[in-house]
Amino acid sequence: AQSVTQLDSHVSVSEGTPVLLRCNYSSSYSPSLFWYVQHPNKGLQLLLKYTSAATLVKGINGFEAEFKKSETSFHLTKPSAHMSDAAEYFCVVNTLYNQGGKLIFGQGTELSVKP
Amino acid sequence: NAGVTQTPKFRVLKTGQSMTLLCAQDMNHEYMYWYRQDPGMGLRLIHYSVGEGTTAKGEVPDGYNVSRLKKQNFLLGLESAAPSQTSVYFCASRPGQGIRETQYFGPGTRLLVL
Numbered sequence: 001a002q003s004v005t006q007l008d009s010h011v012s013v014s015e016g017t018p019v020l021l022r023c024n025y026s027s028s029y030s031p032s033l034f035w036y037v038q039h040p041n042k043g044l045q046l047l048l049k050y051t052s053a054a055t056l057v058k059g060i061n062g063f064e065a066e067f068k069k070s071e072t073s074f075h076l077t078k079p080s081a082h083m084s085d086a087a088e089y090f091c092v093v094n095t096l097y098n099q100g101g102k103l104i105f106g107q108g109t110e111l112s113v114k115p
Numbered sequence: 116n117a118g119v120t121q122t123p124k125f126r127v128l129k130t131g132q133s134m135t136l137l138c139a140q141d142m143n144h145e146y147m148y149w150y151r152q153d154p155g156m157g158l159r160l161i162h163y164s165v166g167e168g169t170t171a172k173g174e175v176p177d178g179y180n181v182s183r184l185k186k187q188n189f190l191l192g193l194e195s196a197a198p199s200q201t202s203v204y205f206c207a208s209r210p211g212q213g214i215r216e217t218q219y220f221g222p223g224t225r226l227l228v229l
Contacts, residue, residue: 009155032215034217036220042222042223043205043220043221043222043223044158044205044220045220046217046219049215049217051215052215090157090158094215094216101146101165101209101212101216102148102160102163102173103148103158103160103207103218105157105158105159106157107155107156107157108155108157
């Protein structure tokens with residue numbers, strides 16, 4: 001079965017400092033992994049996705065994530081936080097079509113950015 | 116393209132009332148999903164559809180029914196609303212069965228059941 005665990009429910013950083021949001025996954029087959037962002041009272045926006053083409057995935061707004069099979073991790077990083085990055089972030093794993101292709105969400109990490 | 120749209124954006128119900136949430140997509144996607152979002156729990160799948168005329172249960176289907184009479188629409192019904200169904204509901208769609216495909220989400224419907 002597939003699952004994801006986001007290791008921090010809340011992360012607080014200062015503007016201009018690096019961001020690290022941690023995600024571990026469990027999958028019985030080669031996974032398809034995503035990071036989505038949700039700003040307050042908004043819908044979900046895709047940040048980036050891992051599709052096995054490259055282990056380092058670049059997304060929008062300067063975010064990137066590295067797929068590490070040996071560590072079963074897919075951590076999200078950004079070199080320098082901006083105030084507009086304050087939001088909730090979800091690590092997500094996809095399932096096979098014979099399971100409906102449904103997404104399994106982590107519990108979310110709320111990112112706060114201090115001026 | 117409008118993408119995925121949801122109607123209504125916000126609704127207040129009394130316990131026992133019924134309502135239908137409408138999801139529409141104009142991307143010709145085969146797969147459609149209904150999720151609910153509650154604080155600290157991420158999104159949980161209620162029901163989904165892998166094509167017109169098909170539906171299947173997700174993780175938390177109790178108290179909800181769905182229909183997919185047209186490919187572009189996916190309806191979520193609450194026959195007798197309960198306070199536990201207070202939540203934010205998201206609809207999503209994806210093109211087909213490929214595991215690498217992206218799900219596209221609607222803006223959400225906030226439902227308050229008193």
